[in-house]
Amino acid sequence: MPRITFHRDGQAYEGEVGDNTNLVVRAGIKQFPFPHLRYGCGMGKCGKCACRVLKGAEQLPEPNWKEKKRLGAGLDEGYRLICQLWLSHDIELEQDKIPVEPLAPAAS
Amino acid sequence: MPELMNHVEFRTALENAIKGKSANKAPFSIAWASGKLSRAHLARWAENHYHYVGPFADYLAYIYARMPERYTEAKDFLLANMYEEEIGGDRHTDLLIRFAEACGTTRARVIDSDNMTATTRGLQSWCYAVAMREDPIVAVAGLVVGLESQVPSIYRKQTPTLREKYKFTDEEVEFFDLHIVSDEIHGERGYQIVLEHANTVELQQRCLKICEVGAQMRLLYTTALYWDYVAKDIPISEIENVEPKVQQGERQLLQA
Numbered sequence: 502m503p504r505i506t507f508h509r510d511g512q513a514y515e516g517e518v519g520d521n522t523n524l525v526v527r528a529g530i531k532q533f534p535f536p537h538l539r540y541g542c543g544m545g546k547c548g549k550c551a552c553r554v555l556k557g558a559e560q561l562p563e564p565n566w567k568e569k570k571r572l573g574a575g576l577d578e579g580y581r582l583i584c585q586l587w588l589s590h591d592i593e594l595e596q597d598k599i600p601v602e603p604l605a606p607a608a609s
Numbered sequence: 610m611p612e613l614m615n616h617v618e619f620r621t622a623l624e625n626a627i628k629g630k631s632a633n634k635a636p637f638s639i640a641w642a643s644g645k646l647s648r649a650h651l652a653r654w655a656e657n658h659y660h661y662v663g664p665f666a667d668y669l670a671y672i673y674a675r676m677p678e679r680y681t682e683a684k685d686f687l688l689a690n691m692y693e694e695e696i697g698g699d700r701h702t703d704l705l706i707r708f709a710e711a712c713g714t715t716r717a718r719v720i721d722s723d724n725m726t727a728t729t730r731g732l733q734s735w736c737y738a739v740a741m742r743e744d745p746i747v748a749v750a751g752l753v754v755g756l757e758s759q760v761p762s763i764y765r766k767q768t769p770t771l772r773e774k775y776k777f778t779d780e781e782v783e784f785f786d787l788h789i790v791s792d793e794i795h796g797e798r799g800y801q802i803v804l805e806h807a808n809t810v811e812l813q814q815r816c817l818k819i820c821e822v823g824a825q826m827r828l829l830y831t832t833a834l835y836w837d838y839v840a841k842d843i844p845i846s847e848i849e850n851v852e853p854k855v856q857q858g859e860r861q862l863l864q865a
Contacts, residue, residue: 523790523793525790525794526790526793526794526797529689529794529797529798530794530797530798530801541697541698542693542697542698542699543693543697543698543787543790543791543794544697544698544699544783544786544787544790544791545786545787546698546699547697547698565779566779566780567779567783567786584790585790
């Protein structure tokens, strides 16, 4: 069972989640890390869920196209989009107080 | 005589009610997952799918309006689902249209309701009827648990195929990617509402029945897509080689 350590606003929150868990899905149904994890669209667009990975980054898959497009250089600073990650191992995350700016909506 | 189930028993019963008629078993879904469809087939799917999922926020809005005021959390969940479908990020139907255009059809054709089959029209009408007439908890069971919660398992199977076998780009198939996350949230919220508020034997039984009917409606819709657009190009025998249970599943559907 992956153990999650989540930092926000100078506080640390810890919890265990099931294998292959998406933390945005958990927050969406009001389970840990709710209410601490900020998220928005759940589709890798708004960037509100972005967190810096403090520990456990080496076990994550390579960033997908949405993370590359959304985070750009932020990836080198250790940021990932939490809505795009399904976790199966322990991880430590930190979320900034101010979210990154959202991208413009897709042309319709 | 059925008895009142606890949350664990009731959830298992709901899952079983859906599983029996999962749309994953429809020949169209099997042909899709095995890479047998053409882009023209997928375009016809998109033109139909728009009219089924396009009004999803409408369906939820009817349920929202009729949900008792005291069920605040249930109302908030429905509102969050509506927001995420429409304006949380990109509008989900715009992503569906992007996929449709990549398949060779146009926005104008997708939004034109003349391009859906009679069965799709039937599914859309059933969704409206459930949203407007059923007990709101039963309606959540039918539309959110019975229909929407199936989506992640269907798209999880179909999305890699779209990239690997059909050679779509990541952006072209974003509609499917996002549903794996958002419908997982929506489906789970639906379960929470139903488990919490279906608190009589009668309500539980009605929820089970509507889940079964909802899954059946989706299977009916998906099966019709095969017969209306694909059967002339890919005979059912070819699909049966991939999944021998198709014919049996369809017989069950026709007898249901």
